[in-house]
Amino acid sequence: MASTKTIQIVKQTEPVLAKYKEDITSTFYKNLFEQHPELKDIFNMTHQANGLQAKVLANAIFHYSKYIDQLEMLSGAVEQIAQKHASLAISPEMYDIVGAGLLEAIKEVLGEAATPEIIEAWAEAYGDLAGIFIQREEQIYKDFEVKPGGWRGYKSYAVVKKEVESETITSFYLKPCDGKGCPEFLPGQYISVRVKGDAHSHTRNYSLSDSPGKDYLRISIKKEPAVKDFAQGVVSNYFHKEVEEGSLINLGIPSGEFTLKPGDKPVVLLSGGVGVTPLMSMLNALMEQGKRTVYFLHAAKNSGTHAFASHVRQLSDQSGLLKSYVFYDEPLEKDLCGKDYDYQGLVSETVLRSILPSVEMDFYFCGPTPFMQNILSILRELGVAESNIHYEFFGPSEELNAVPSVE
Template identity: 45%
Template structure:
């Protein structure tokens, strides 16, 4: 359904107000929606709500939609990763009217008399068009996940058949289907949604963890960092570390996500990670090794210190099998200041400049401060925007350059 010119003009007129009040609107939206539909807390990540990340991410999307309401195709690149997350979490068509009702209500609540009937009507029309885009894309994703070989609908119980401590803070869980059937294929870099019921907690908890192994195995592997436990943060990671053991089961989705390695490219590639951001990179690196790639491959990892650096020996072993691979790593706070490494302190522009070329395809993953530090550096080195590919752990927010902390 196309929007009328009148609706487009009205939505455009609200852009300055949204720029100021967008987070207030999305904060009111989530508060009111969860008050009226607490069952949706079984879907949404409560930690992201507490941090304000989900509110900020939605605010950015609403603002972008308003600015581009006459060219919604400009917003589509942001729709795809969100649709992947929705499919993994089980967001369905019937949820969109609930969201629409409370979003319009929040606009009216925050803007008061300035939100005239004409403005609310225009936003209702625009929301329905945008919602239909999401619903259509997600319907195709649900269909693909259910109909692919080894796929399933919703969540499936997977059994933990091995549990391996990779560092002081990261533990891997190896998962297979309880019925012994094959697991679906996935693209290196994708993640699965897991859902756990923690004793004493009212609602289910959902988290999305990158698969840290290559496709083609008869198992999935997720590698989970233990976060500091302070409600509601760290609840799931600590539960997995402390209470999920070999023989237990975890509900999981079919793999999702669009931060994936393009295995058909031949240009040099750099896998750049900070902290637990190395998990999708391990999947990408293992895939390149399995395919005996002759691309120039640079694996760059930054961690706080040696004890939290996971998969170090695995990365060395895989790099050694490549025809044209190199491993670069460093620590911001090394335990052994005189140890053998490529850099000490934060990963910087000089190191990137020494090891990358302008035609290098860069995959970047890590905490938000890491991304805010690295991505502008890559741009400054002349690497094209379409060759800087990055993944957020959590809701996508706007990236503005700032020092990594």
């Protein structure tokens, strides 16, 4: 725990951080990659180029300064970040590099306002926070590597099957090269993959899209449009174009807190686009357990982009526990309402009220930002308890809680 003096100074700097937080984090990342280009192997450079990572870090720093004397308020955020770091195999040494860079950026942006006293206080505060992360991440590493099939860092897997799920999404079935079997994981978790690029490696997180307990791990990747001189689409295009059966892939450990929670309440799964992947893992696990009623609602553009359609229909035909509903916002001429899809347009409060007999259920949702904004707004309008609402969103919280656009 930071000293009383440090807590006072850090809290006093809160208004300044609120004003300059994104300038500080943008400066930090610029300097970081100039001084340590090897870290480009770890960070998602798309999120660097579009400024998303800087916004996320800025929010994290601001909230830390606000709650430095109430660290229990940050426990959820700490666990989410620690899980992300564990998937990337972040080491304690990297915290030293980041800490030095962050203090340097504060000095550069604030100038003379960044007095030695302020820098000293933030150095102590950062050291305490880094210690919390290092301790938690080490525990995650230790817990996982002793499990059957577990490991630390990255492990080589072979692609044993490549299967097209839609015009944009393809699944890759992976088995460990050492033949030791696949590890257990929680439905909804993700893994990181690292592939070599021309200038540096590229690391991305992809949800595991099938239930645990199989002799393979499955990821299902949407092909993103490639942009010249921009990191977007580099990894997804590589998988779609270059990766075939027999290809070798380096995987990080399964991580993430957006997981299926135990219980006996009915479950509502709401997915938009490629957001279906973690929910497919949850759906398959729930159907295998065969105990809870499941409402599965998926929103897609049309049948061309609708992944896992036949699989979900088959599950629905086989089990009276599953009730499936499909939303298309731009159905093709061949798409038939009542056969290929159930509703045209966006998921709405009116439709949810007509489908669900009660809101006393566990809700899980994942998809693009506008989809998630819409669903979160609807669930709150319906009066769903916050403890029954589960999602994972990579981005500033303000974006998710913004009023969804109707345009």
